[in-house]
Amino acid sequence: MLTCIAAGWTSLLMLGGLLRFAIFVPLGIYDGYAQNHWNVIKKNTQLQGGLYSPSIAAGEKIAAKWGRFAFYWSFAAWLPSVFVPPPVNIIFGIIDFVIAIFISIATHHQTGHVPHDIKHCKGSGAHSFQLPPGANESFFEAAARLNATATNPFHMCKSFVQEWRYGIVISIFYSAIALFSIIATASICLFSYREAHGMSKSFFELMLYGFINLPKYIGAFIVAFLYYIPVIFFRCLPISVKSKVRLVRRYGVKAGQGLEEKGEMQMHALKRKIERKGETDKYTAKELGEPTNLGEFLSIYDVLIEVVQHLHYVDVVNLGLVSKSVREAVLPADEYEQRMTHFKMYACHNKGKKQCWVCNNQICRSTRCKYSRALKQTTLYFHLDNCRPYCTPCYLSTVHSSPTSPSTLPPTPRNRHMDTRICRCAPVTATPNILQRYLNSTAYYSSRQTQLPYIPRSVCRECNVFTDKGLLERRETRTKWELKHGGRKEGLKCKGCEKILGGGPRWWVCRGCKRECRSWVHGAWGSSKSKGGDVEVVGEQAV
The missing domain is CATH 1.20.900 (Dbl Homology Domain; Chain A)
Structure with a gap:
């Protein structure tokens, strides 16, 4: 009533x-x-x-x-x-x-x-x-x-x-x-x-x-009045003015998010250092083990390479697990990184080499090396497959075009206006927060997990023994790291100009709708360091 x-x-x-x-x-x-x-x-x-x-x-x-x-x-x-x-x-x-x-x-x-x-x-x-x-x-x-x-x-x-x-x-x-x-x-x-x-x-x-x-009631009205009046006034401004204000606001949000990510990484590194006190991430041979004929045979580098050329990468890795002496012959501690690079070069078929979707193993087109598994396209993996980073100039040309048709009009100074619409292509998360559950109910998110599409993934022989759930769980940690730090090759270069991304904000754009993806799973701020050393990018390349 x-x-x-x-x-x-x-x-x-x-x-x-x-x-x-x-x-x-x-x-x-x-x-x-x-x-x-x-x-x-x-x-x-x-x-x-x-x-x-x-x-x-x-x-x-x-x-x-x-x-x-x-x-x-x-x-x-x-x-x-x-x-x-x-x-x-x-x-x-x-x-x-x-x-x-x-x-x-x-x-x-x-x-x-x-x-x-x-x-x-x-x-x-x-x-x-x-x-x-x-x-x-x-x-x-x-x-x-x-x-x-x-x-x-x-x-x-x-x-x-x-x-x-x-x-x-x-x-x-x-x-x-x-x-x-x-x-x-x-x-x-x-x-x-x-x-x-x-x-x-x-x-x-x-x-x-x-x-x-x-x-x-009066207090609620005053708060609403003080909030919506500036918003209404802002909506009445010319699009050129609103675009600049929104870009500055997005810059500020990404800067704050970047500081939060940096603090989180430092805390994680400190926690890891405390938990693994005295340990090192670099492989060291503690014991050489008993000498074996196989170990002595493979200790000759040229012989080892001849053997590797007839093996798949997974076989080479498993070969190093036969015994301690064989491991030291195949993967000596002082040449570990160099040997792994050489094995990826000589092992497997020359064509179709790529990395296993779950682990770091190399796979090729051989049916004994590569296995196809149909796995759910969850929220994390959708962002990994479809979102690409852009530098600021390319971001302005791609997203800051026309507010009505960002993907069809050519980028010119007249239509470089910020498109406020964001990408909503990603499926809903399976772990909603309190606010999301309050607004949409838990059943809304759980029911949509059954509607997720299945995407074929290429995995190695070692990972193929796991169930679908096990594969997704093993891939999740690595996926989060790649999304935050640009660990994949696609995350190191601008999708628009193909130049190395420098230090600054990372603008993530969906490949499908060409709109900005503002999900917090992406890294908001990048450093000027790359795998090749310290690379400082200036001018229009700087982001």
Whole structure:
């Protein structure tokens, strides 16, 4: 019941706000006519009485005063009249009702002295309408003659007719707005009265409780007002100005996100150092083991390379696990990195070499080396496959083009405006946060996990033994690192100009829709270091 009542008075107030918005322009026109007419009459005493009816001047005075008040009141009360709940909203209804009464009075004064149709002003109509006995000119002719601006009796008569018509419309609209406010207040008071009897409380106590909570509503309105007014003002600015402001804001957001990522990496490195105290990431041979004939045979480098040329990379790695002596012969501690590079060069077939999707093993096109597995395209892997980094100039050319068609118009200085639309191609996450669960419910996210497409992935022989779930879990940690740090080859160069990315913000753009991806799984800020050493990129290449 309470929900129905609340929905009822909310609908009435929303309808009143819509009507109030609809009469902004008519009120402005009415106020303009009333001010012009009253200024002419006020400056010329012969138009205020004597030959002409004094009710004309009285009506124009009321119209000028209350038309101006109604115009400013409509702007000031538009949002508050919608958000302030009854019974406090009755204040707006009373003022609206008073405005409707005074504009009706002004219109009533004009009814007997103004034609009701513009066609009565044409020809001699402006001269003959309400012409006083013994007078040479009508009120409209006298007003046109005494007007400070050049005009004629027809246009003066026409302006009075239009003011009279607008007065009727505005008085009707304001009466309806006041009626909606009164009905909303009456309904909530009636409901409160019934609730008071049901709760063994007096109507006065319930109303007092409502007034005590009034500051909360006022505070919420003030916060909303202070937030939305700048937003509305910003939306009215030229697109060129808004584009620059939005780009600066995005720069600031990425800078803050980059600082957060840097702190997170430093904490992770410190934690890893504490947990692995005394250990090193570099391979060291602790024991050489017992010498074997195979170890001695493979210790000859040329012989080892001849053997490797007939093996797959996974076989070479497994060969180093036969014994300690064989491992030292195949992968000596002082040449570990160099040997791994050579093995990738000589092992497997020359064509079709690539990295296993899950681990670091190299695979080739051989059916004994590469295995295809259809795995779910979850959120992380979608970003890994479809999002590419751009430098700032290429980002401006790709995303900062036309706000209506960013992918079809050529990038020029005239259409380099920021497209505020963002990429929404990625599937929903399987682990929503509290806010996401509150807005969409947990069932929304869980149900969409069953609709994810399956993408074929190439894995090595070692990884092929795992289940689909196991493969996705093993790949997740590496995927997060690659997304944050650009660990893949595609994350080191700009997709647009193919130049090495320098230090600065990383602009990630979806390959499909050509819009910016703002997911926090991507690294927001990059350093100027690359695998080849310290590379500092300046000028337009710097991001």
